[in-house]
Amino acid sequence: MINENFIRVLHIDLTSERVHIYKREDLNDYLGGVGVAAKLLEEYMRPELPPLAPEQPIVLAIGAASTIFPVITKTTAMFISPLTGELGESYAGGRLALTMFHAGYDAVLITGRAKNPSYISVREMLAEIKDARAFWGMNADGVGQYIRMREAFSGKRSILRIGPAGENLCSFASVCVDTYRHFGRLGLGAVFGSKNLKALQIAGDRSIPIPDFKKYGSVYSELYKTVTSTEIMSKYHDLGTPVNVVVLNEGGGLPVENLNAASTDNIEELSGNTFAKKHLVRKVACTGCPVGCIHIGQFRREFDHGYEYEAVSVSYDYELIFALGTFLGIKNSDGVLELIEAVEELGLDAMSCGVVLGWATEALKKGIISEDMTIVPLDFGSLDNYLEAARYLAYAENEFYADLAKGVKHASLKYGGYDFGMQIAGNEMPGYHTGYGALTGAAVGARHSHLCNAGYSFDQSKPFDIEALVDYLYAEEVERCLLNSLTICLFARKVYDRDRIMKVLDCVGKPMTNEELDRAALRIFKTKLRIKQKLGFKLGNVKLPKRFFQTPSMTGQLKEETAAAVIAAFEKRCEQLLAAD
Amino acid sequence: MPKAMRASGMKKCIGCFTCMLMCSAYNQQNHSISKSAIKVATRGGMSSGFQATVCLACKGSRACAEACPSGALVSRRGGGVILKKDLCIGCRKCQTACIANAVNFDEETHLPIICRHCGVCTRYCPHSCLVMEDSDD
Known part of the structure; x- marks a missing residue:
């Protein structure tokens, strides 16, 4: 905690519906973020129980300088990963760090399982477990809108939520943070789902006096200048991470069609330039970051006959263009954005989703699995089939998709094709x-x-x-x-x-x-x-x-x-x- | 020429909130969102774009100053008002008088938070959404 000699931990147990606050001086040795989260995970985890047992903890943690210095914007989440069965660690930006900082918590620890679908509302001096039964089954965007409406503290809050994939315990379900950011990897969404936890709002409005403003002002302004006026950060703002699409493709390091190749001839349609020219409508920042790397792309969708269109906006990045683009043979930017939107709504990790579907496509081609199992004829480049398959994954539609929702390592060990199931140590x-x-x-x-x-x-x-x-x-x-x-x-x-x-x-x-x-x-x-x-x-x-x-x-x-x-x-x-x- | 702060480029806003953090830090020596004289918020969710609520630097008669019963708000050259803290009785009449909702109240100090048009927010706005403009009185 800033200017204090302890780490303040808010512990919410969903089973007993009890809330505790701990002041832990010993945790100072672990600074904050991943240090504090790892120490708390080690203390509270139950290695003898499965990753989704109610007793298993979720830890969110920030650092003592979060938000008040430029680009110190992340929150660490630690848990036992249902995907790998071991250390789960993920990062999200958005407003979460700001709200934890101003609510006065260095770490939030969640254990237990709520009796009914619930959401948690946290602010300074208050943590409540609330009814979310009517929200169960909603996509990540929908539940965000309802909580925005029901809860106070507009502008000073962060809303974390899961979609159907998390509810259905998909091992790579994500947690959406403030619409455009995510705890994406390793399945935190399933851990939320296993606790009957649909969402978590954290709101904070505490003011913290600055003891030596002169010192703070001079350190801040030097960092701000470095971040905004030198080359170090500009690439993240300009085209953003998608600038790497062409670089990786030209170098031969871009995984294409389940890594059957590492480059492709038709990359221009998926380049950072194309996304910027055709789709980029806004750039957004995490709170406390003057760079603004979040690129929002828009596409138009005809949702009914008679010229009925809607404009859909999603955030895009290099990793998503790889996983939901080249890895699945999707060749145009509209298709990638449409898949990103599906993955967002369902609450899946985009990278794992693309990679498991890449394996399923090749496994179907090779006859290891059948179309009865995949329901749709998965084929590289077939956008509509992948849109459906993503849904089947999130809802564990049949036995095959339930297996695939446990990750490509699990599926390829069960059905065969381990050698082209592109995972590393289970991720x-x-x-x-x-x-x-x-x-x-x-x-x-x-x-x-x-x-x-x-x-x-x-x-x-x-x-x-x-x-x-x-x-x-x-x-x-x-x-x-x-x-x-x-x-x-x-x-x-x-x-x-x-x-x-x-x-x-x-x-x-x-x-x-x-x-x-x-x-x-x-x-x-x-x-x-x-x-x-x-x-x-x-x-x-x-x-x-x-x-x-x-x-x-x-x-x-x-x-x-x-x-x-x-x-x-x-x-x-x-x-x-x-x-x- | 006197100047006034204008939030004229909010379409470019990325929502980094640096303006608010720096306004509170420089003017109130606090790490705070609520002590900032400028408020940036979405219109309803992250997908809706950002808007700024801040003193419009009124010229001529200022509604906030007119409403002040103790003479704590005096006209500022270039627009807006200056708060004389010693004279303020914390009645909040300035807050209701401002039709731009630009006056916030500090519950700790019992004083209104009045934009000084000092320009700190413009110096820390990475996309020039906030600018200091010449403002002839």
């Missing part, structure tokens, strides 16, 4: 087939995300060497524990060097030396490793699908033995770290 692959960095980085990363350690960046900037790659991945993984404990948006990772991090911490009454920061980063990383260990995860058991080694990557053909060597070397480092105590 569906990100949009980077750039080389050993991306592949092994996601495998060794604590949450199996491309953002754990940015292996794709190593591939694109450094020559490959096992030891150099392991050094890079390990250093990034540890440093990102620090960035994520302060909930700095990773787009600003180059802005927030150690010097600036120390200045910021000094302004919020938590001065730390560089060595103390080193120790905190390692402490947090070790906590995450311990959680994984307790949940039975072993890096040595990760078996990568063969397709990764068949389709040439941006940096050439990859070898299974080499990838295994990187993973083994990383595992050894982690073992040494854990044994060092």
Whole structure:
């Protein structure tokens, strides 16, 4: 907590309907964000029970400098992932961090299961569990509108909600935050659903006196200037992340049609330029971020005969264009936006959704599964079929879709086709087939995300060497524990060097030396490793699908033995770290 | 030439709320949304676009100053008013008199929050939605 020597945790237990507030001085060692969330997850999780057992916790956490410095905008969510059965960690922007900061909570911990579908309304000095029975079954947008109408604090609140996929416990269901942002990966939506929790509103309006305004003003204004007037951040605002579509395609690192290829001839229709020219209608920011990277694209849909049209707006990004575009052979931007909208309404993680459907398409082609199971004839490029299939996934329409909703690893182990089910350690692959960095980085990363350690960046900037790659991945993984404990948006990772991090911490009454920061980063990383260990995860058991080694990557053909060597070397480092105590 | 702050480019607003955070920080030495003299909000949900509620820098007779029974609001060159804190009795009549809903009330200090047209928000507006304009009295 800013200017205080404790971390304030709001604990809501849905089973007993009791609310507690804890002031935890010991949690200061974990800074905030992923540090505090990991420590609380470790304390409250029940490794002996399944991921969706009512007892399992959800932790949301921010940092002491959230929102009051530019681009420190994220909130960490930690839980046990129903997709991988181990460490679940996800990040969302929007207004959530601002509202937690002003409500006066560093962390919100939710346990138990509500008797009936419910939503939680939190504000300073108040947390209520409310009836959401009539909202059950609504899509994520619809329930957001009702809660906006029912609850006060317009403009100073954040609304988290799930769609049908979360209610139906799809292992990669997302949680929508303030319409355009998400806790996307690893299935937090299903954890909400398993708790009968349809939505969570957090509102905050507390004012916090600034003890030394001169100091704060000068640190803030230097950071603001760096963020807004230098090149570091402009690419995220201009075309946004979709600028990468052409870059990755030209380099041969863009997964196409279930990674049967890593580039395609017809990319112009899906380029960042095309999206900007044809669809971009607005840019929006998370609260406290002067960059504004959220690109809103609009498409027109004829919903009835007789020239009946509606304009539909969705936020688009590189990862969505990959997963719901090239990976499924969708060749035009209108089609991608329409699929994004479907995924939003249903409350699915866009990346996992695209990747599981890519596998199902190829499995159907190969005769491993039948059209009786897929209901529609899935085929690369067939937009209408994918729109229907996404629905079947969210509603677990039949046994096959119920299996597919558990992730591509589960489905490919059951039906066959493991070697072209594109997951890494149980999490569906990100949009980077750039080389050993991306592949092994996601495998060794604590949450199996491309953002754990940015292996794709190593591939694109450094020559490959096992030891150099392991050094890079390990250093990034540890440093990102620090960035994520302060909930700095990773787009600003180059802005927030150690010097600036120390200045910021000094302004919020938590001065730390560089060595103390080193120790905190390692402490947090070790906590995450311990959680994984307790949940039975072993890096040595990760078996990568063969397709990764068949389709040439941006940096050439990859070898299974080499990838295994990187993973083994990383595992050894982690073992040494854990044994060092 | 005196100047006044105008929220003339709100179509470009990305909703970062930096203006509000900086207004509260500079003018009230608080990390706050509610102590800001400028209010940015959606018209109803994130998909609806942003609007700003802020002092319109009225010239000639100012309704807020007219309504003030204690003479705490005096005309500002360039438009709007200046709050004389010592004279304010916290009656909130300025708040109801302002037809732009631009006067907020600080429940902690029992004073109205009056835009000074100081321009801090314009300096921290990344898209020039908020600008200082010449304003002849």
